[in-house]
Amino acid sequence: xxxxxxxxxxxxxxxxxxxxxxxxxxxxxxxxxxxxxxxxxxxxxxxxxxxxxxxxxxxxxxxxxxxxxxxxxxxxxxxxxxxxxxxxxxxxxxxxxxxxxxxxxxxxxxxxxxxxxxxxxxxxxxxxxxxxxxxxxxxxxxxxxxxxxxxxxxxxxxxxxxxxxxxxxxxxxxxxxxxxxxxxxxxxxxxxxxxxxxxxxxxxxxxxxxxxxxxxxxxxxxxxxxxxxxxxxxxxxxxxxxxxxxxxxxxxxxxxxxxxxxxxxxxxxxxxxxxxxxxxxxxxxxxxxxxxxxxxxxxxxxxxxxxxxxxxxxxxxxxxxxxxxxxxxxxxxxxxxxxxxxxxxxxxxxxxxxxxxxxxxxxxxxxxxxxxxxxxxxxxxxxxxxxxxxxxxxxxxxxxxxxxxxxxxxxxxxxxxxxxxxxxxxxxxxxxxxxxxxxxxxxxxxxxxxxxxxxxxxx
Numbered sequence: 001x002x003x004x005x006x007x008x009x010x011x012x013x014x015x016x017x018x019x020x021x022x023x024x025x026x027x028x029x030x031x032x033x034x035x036x037x038x039x040x041x042x043x044x045x046x047x048x049x050x051x052x053x054x055x056x057x058x059x060x061x062x063x064x065x066x067x068x069x070x071x072x073x074x075x076x077x078x079x080x081x082x083x084x085x086x087x088x089x090x091x092x093x094x095x096x097x098x099x100x101x102x103x104x105x106x107x108x109x110x111x112x113x114x115x116x117x118x119x120x121x122x123x124x125x126x127x128x129x130x131x132x133x134x135x136x137x138x139x140x141x142x143x144x145x146x147x148x149x150x151x152x153x154x155x156x157x158x159x160x161x162x163x164x165x166x167x168x169x170x171x172x173x174x175x176x177x178x179x180x181x182x183x184x185x186x187x188x189x190x191x192x193x194x195x196x197x198x199x200x201x202x203x204x205x206x207x208x209x210x211x212x213x214x215x216x217x218x219x220x221x222x223x224x225x226x227x228x229x230x231x232x233x234x235x236x237x238x239x240x241x242x243x244x245x246x247x248x249x250x251x252x253x254x255x256x257x258x259x260x261x262x263x264x265x266x267x268x269x270x271x272x273x274x275x276x277x278x279x280x281x282x283x284x285x286x287x288x289x290x291x292x293x294x295x296x297x298x299x300x301x302x303x304x305x306x307x308x309x310x311x312x313x314x315x316x317x318x319x320x321x322x323x324x325x326x327x328x329x330x331x332x333x334x335x336x337x338x339x340x341x342x343x344x345x346x347x348x349x350x351x352x353x354x355x356x357x358x359x360x361x362x363x364x365x366x367x368x369x370x371x372x373x374x375x376x377x378x379x380x381x382x383x384x385x386x387x388x389x390x391x392x393x394x395x396x397x398x399x400x401x402x403x404x405x406x407x408x409x410x411x412x413x414x415x416x417x418x419x420x421x422x423x424x425x426x427x428x429x430x431x432x433x434x435x436x437x438x439x440x441x442x443x444x445x446x447x448x449x450x451x452x453x454x455x456x457x458x459x
Contacts, residue, residue: 005084005085005086006082006083006084006085007082007083007084007250007252007253008080008082008083008249009080009248009249009252010080011076013080013245013248014072014075014076014080014241014245015067015240015241015244016066016067016072017064017065017066018064018065018067018237018238018241019063019237019240019243019244019276020057020060020061020063020064020065020240021240021271021278021347021351022233023061023062023063024063024279024282025282025350025351026282026354027350027354029321029347029350030321030346030350032318032319032320032321032346033318033452034318034319035310035315035317035318035450038452041318043056045318046058046318048218048219049215049219049225050225050226051123051124051126051127051129051225052127053123053126054120054123057233057237058233058234059233060233065237067119067241068119068122070122071119071122074114074118074148074151075118077107077108078106078107078114079115079245080245081102081103081104081106081107081242081245082102082103083100083101083102083245083246083249083250083252083253084100084103084378085098085099085100085253086099086100086101086377086378088378089373089374089377089378089394089397090397091377092373092377093394093398093401095397095398095400096400096401096404096405097397097400097401097405097406097407097408097409098406098407098408098409099393099409099411100250100253100257100408100409100410100411101393101410101411101412101413102242102246102249102273102410102411102412102413103380103413104242104269104412104413104414105380105383105414105416107144108144108147109140109143109144109146109147110140110383110416110418110419111140111143111144111269111383111414111416112239112268112269112272113141113143113145113229113268114144114147114148115239115241115242115272116144116229116234116235116238116239116268117141117144117145117147117148117227117229118151119238120132120145120148120227120235120238121145121149121152121227122148122152124152124154124225124227125152125154128223129154129224129225130155130224131154131155131156131221131223131224131225132145132149132154132155132156132157132218132224132225132227133157133159133215133217133218133224133225133227134156134157134158134214134226134227134228134229135159135160135161135185135207135211135213135214135229136158136159136160136161136164136210136229137160137164137207137210137265137338137339137340137341138164138168138171138335138338138383138385138420139160139164139168139171139174139419140171140229140338140383140415141229141230141338142158142160142175142182143171143175143419144229145158145180145227146158146174146175146176146178146179147178149178149179149180150179150180155180155181156175156180156181157180157181157183157214158175158181158182158183159183159185159210159213159214159217160175160182160184160185160210161185161204161205161206161207161209161210161340162184162186162203162205163205163333164205165182165184165185165205167335167422167423168419168420168422170419174419183213184205185205185209185210186209186210186213189213189217190216190217191216191314192209192212192213192216192313192314193209193212193213195314196209196313203330204330204333205330206329206331206341206342207266207340207341208310208311208312208313208327208328208330208341208342208343209312209313209314209330211228211313211317212312212313212314212315212316215312215314215316215317216314216316219316229266230265230266230267230268230341231266231267231268231311231320231341231343231344231345232345233346233347235266236267236268236272236275236345236348239268239269239271239272240271240275240276241272242273242412243273243274243275243276243277244276246273246276246277246410247277257277257288257408257409257410258288258289258407258408258409259288259289259290259291259396259408259409259410260273260274260277260288260289260290260291260411261290261291261293261392261393261396261409261412262274262292262293262389262411262412262414263292263294263385263387263388263414264293264294264300264301264339264344264348264359265338265339265341265385266341266343266345267344267345267347267348270292270348270412271345271347271348272412273410273412274290277290278290278356278357281356289358290356290357290358291357291358291359291360291392291396292352292358292360293359293360293361293362293391293392294339294359294360294361294388295331295339295340295361295362295363295367296363296434296436296437297331297332297334297340297364297434297435297436298325298331298332298339298340298341299325299361299437300323300324300341300342300343300344301323301349301352301359301361302359302360302361303361304325304342304343304344304446305323305324305446305449306321306323306324306349306353307321307322307324307449307452308320308449308450309322309326309327309342309343309449310327310450311327311343312327313327313328315327319450319452320346321346321350322343322344322345322346322349323344323349324342324344324449325342325442325445325446326342326442326446326447326449327342327445328444328445329437329441329442329445330441331435331437332435332436332437333435334364334384334435335364335384335420335423335432338385342445362388362391362392363434363435364432364433364434364435365434366391366434367387367388367390367391368384368387368423368424368427368432369391370387370390370394371386371387371390371391372424372427373394374387374390374394380416381416381418381420381421381424382413382415382416383414383415383420384417385415386413386414386415389412389414390411390413392411393409393411396409397409
């Protein structure tokens with residue numbers, strides 16, 4: 001097995017539990033606050049939006065949470081996902097580094113997102129939900145929830161960020177094929193959308209705006225719940241099947257990573273790969289350098305502040321302590337739509353502020369160049385979001401070449417780019433630029449962060 005470039009587990013080796021890192025953190029997370037009272041929220045505050053099973057997972061400190069059999073049955077369509085050693089890329093780079101990648105593009109929707117969409121659809125169905133609303137940026141999450149809704153017989157309404165809705169018509173078509181309804185956001189269907197359009201009729205949208213629309217629509221009907229594809233604790237929890245499998249596969253390869261890398265928008269694919277390895281690090285069973293990557297045009301981890309903020313633009317969500325650029329910040333319309341979010345998972349933000357990983361930001365053109373180099377070596381065209389992880393992995397491998405060090409690099413290739421070929425066509429045509437965010441708008445958005453008493457900020 002050690003000479004193979006592909007490491008596969010059997011169906012019987014799919015993890016039977018999700019790993020909850022909250023059980024092992026050296027310091028508890030700051031509480032989620034009710035925006036009206038400033039007090040920590042309770043389960044009742046979340047019940048209009050989420051089923052109780054997911055609310056219980058959101059606040060759980062139990063280390064292992066069993067995966068229901070109906071969820072495992074659907075996982076078997078594509079899990080366990082393969083781990084590859086990128087030998088061709090290593091040769092192209094002429095590096096002594098060993099490069100591995102966990103490939104989540106084998107799922108029905110082509111990304112890591114069904115790991116949580118299937119679980120969320122199952123728990124909603126169990127509690128009598130008939131309809132789900134959600135937002136999506138690049139469309140990976142919307143496609144995944146549409147797929148899961150079809151499996152469990154749920155209606156799904158997806159509010160897709162308008163610039164991505166226009167850039168990625170095949171993602172839209174995929175959602176509709178699975179049975180979902182896809183709406184460009186901001187739309188005239190909601191008060192939040194109409195408010196944005198009144199101020200800016202040509203708004204390209206943002207994940208914060210789309211979240212507002214989806215939350216507003218879910219709150220209006222008793223048979224409808226809201227579903228989120230990243231950011232929240234239970235979403236990150238469901239993704240840990242990635243890292244749990246990767247630990248076994250690295251053992252099959254007879255190797256251990258020195259460096260772990262994944263891209264971050266809301267934090268789910270990063271958490272999925274990293275959290276099980278981080279558990280080993282916290283227990284003294286491994287020592288890893290961990291790198292989160294993001295776009296320079298939406299630099300939530302590298303330029304944001306750690307503060308309480310709303311998760312959406314219309315301020316319909318609770319207050320979350322997280323790395324944020326401010327809820328009114330609208331990033332440039334880069335093709336990596338899944339990374340265009342003003343905030344970051346509170347759990348991930350907390351862990352970064354404990355000093356357990358570092359963050360790097362990259363401009364768009366360099367990421368596409370890295371994605372093309374990877375595709376020509378390994379044969380898989382990465383999603384624009386995943387290109388940020390590819391870029392960091394190549395950079396680290398070149399550092400190894402320069403320094404003569406043979407480190408082992410593992411990154412999460414969170415999805416394929418087969419629905420994103422217009423982005424690559426634009427790149428080859430010279431139409432893409434390294435978008436720069438508006439510094440004045442960023443300063444304004446951060447200046448508008450909600451004021452929370454110091455005692456509550458301290459958590």
